[in-house]
Amino acid sequence: MNEKIGVVLLNLGGPDSLEAVEPFLYNLFSDPDIINFPGSFLFRKWLAKLISSKRHPRIQEQYKQIGGKSPLKDFTLGQAKLLEEKLNEKFPAKVYAAMRYWHPFTEEVLDELEKEGIKKVILLPLYPQYSKATTESSVKEWKKHLKLRNNTDIEWTLVEYYYDFPPYIDACVERVNQGLERFPADNHDKVDILFSAHGTPMKLVREGDPYSGHICETVSAVMKRGGWTNPHHLCFQSKVGPQKWLTPSTPDAIDDLAKKGSKLMLAVPIAFASDHLETLFEVGIEFRHLAKEAGIEQFEVTEGLNYSGKFIDALAQLVLNKAENFEPKSALANN
The missing domain is CATH 3.40.50.1400 (Rossmann fold)
Structure with missing residues (x-):
């Protein structure tokens, strides 16, 4: 396999500063897969603004007790680096992290994929168990931004779950x-x-x-x-x-x-x-x-999986399995 494969780790993201807590919460509660009840589309943005403005002072105090920010971005980017090193032992690969509610957002990752000229992408959620509120929400965001760019030349496939891998x-x-x-x-x-x-x-x-x-x-x-x-x-x-x-x-x-x-x-x-x-x-x-x-x-x-060698090996095997049986979902980008 000579063509470079892009691997995109999907995660929720977290505020990278205390100032980012309120906009992060706003993005979270604006998601229709998070706030969803009859008629909620009529005032979801208003409700997200209300919740984030009321909750953020308390949440900021919690973040202060764990270092003043979420470590999730650093961990995810670190996992991406380790996974990329592992994959490049087998074939050319570039690994990215796309966060649902804070930087780096999906559109930022698509910018990078375009710069690299990568046409084949494997989406790998860092949610081992599938849920509408996690994997499905992140994939919807991916498809939405592909459609906005009309990037129909990107072929992509998804590791849906690996809860029992x-x-x-x-x-x-x-x-x-x-x-x-x-x-x-x-x-x-x-x-x-x-x-x-x-x-x-x-x-x-x-x-x-x-x-x-x-x-x-x-x-x-x-x-x-x-x-x-x-x-x-x-x-x-x-x-x-x-x-x-x-x-x-x-x-x-x-x-x-x-x-x-x-x-x-x-x-x-x-x-x-x-x-x-x-x-x-x-x-x-x-x-x-x-x-x-x-x-x-x-x-x-227990410590999170974080930089566990066994976890990185598991992610690499999931990607290798998908790369060997690449079934593109590019047609879904316009759905």
């Missing part, structure tokens, strides 16, 4: 094993393993969104591959708004386990490809405090 599961298992090592050796089998996934509204589940099912299968695969006998639990975090979301919530799960006598707990932020606000602040600070207050004696959090 064995190399990805191996990367997750490695992080759990590293987390368990922080506990006394004679207590490893007494640690409650708490898998905490980003929640979604039950409305999405009722509409057939596969995310919650994918999460359950990921957790089952990780536990089976890891071979641990520890009690394990799946819960959901990051609820926003009054709608009913997936349950149990992570705070409720922590409180319930503590009441049942749990003293050792390893939180595993599953479905997150990199550390960011939800893992570093919500789990690492907020939930740690809740656990201590509830009587948990040792509460640890």
Whole structure:
């Protein structure tokens, strides 16, 4: 394979400064795949402005506690660099990162692809589990900007999900094993393993969104591959708004386990490809405090996949598989 392939990592993005928090939130809540209820199109932008203006002071304070910005951009660009090095051992490739709600945006990546003259692109979401709110939203954005440019000469294909892909599961298992090592050796089998996934509204589940099912299968695969006998639990975090979301919530799960006598707990932020606000602040600070207050004696959090060699290898294998069986979706660009 001599033609250079473009690989675009899709991610949500995060504010790269405290000043970027409010516009980032505005972009997030302007997305019809995030704010979607009957008639919402009539005032979605107004509602996004209201939510972002009210929430950003509190969210800024949270970012201050993890370094003053989201590390997601740095992690994603770092993953892109490592993946590009790995792929270039096999064929010419250039890897980019396209963020949904903050820079670098999809249109910026398309500019770079045009400059490089790249005509074949593989979209690789950093969302292992498929959801309308993540993968589908990012792909819609990609197709929208292709249509605006009339870039019908770009052929592209998509890695839709990899929630049960064995190399990805191996990367997750490695992080759990590293987390368990922080506990006394004679207590490893007494640690409650708490898998905490980003929640979604039950409305999405009722509409057939596969995310919650994918999460359950990921957790089952990780536990089976890891071979641990520890009690394990799946819960959901990051609820926003009054709608009913997936349950149990992570705070409720922590409180319930503590009441049942749990003293050792390893939180595993599953479905997150990199550390960011939800893992570093919500789990690492907020939930740690809740656990201590509830009587948990040792509460640890696994590191995100971040620069895991096993994770980069998994991403490379996904790309190689797609490159060998490249089925372009260029016709979809105008849909």
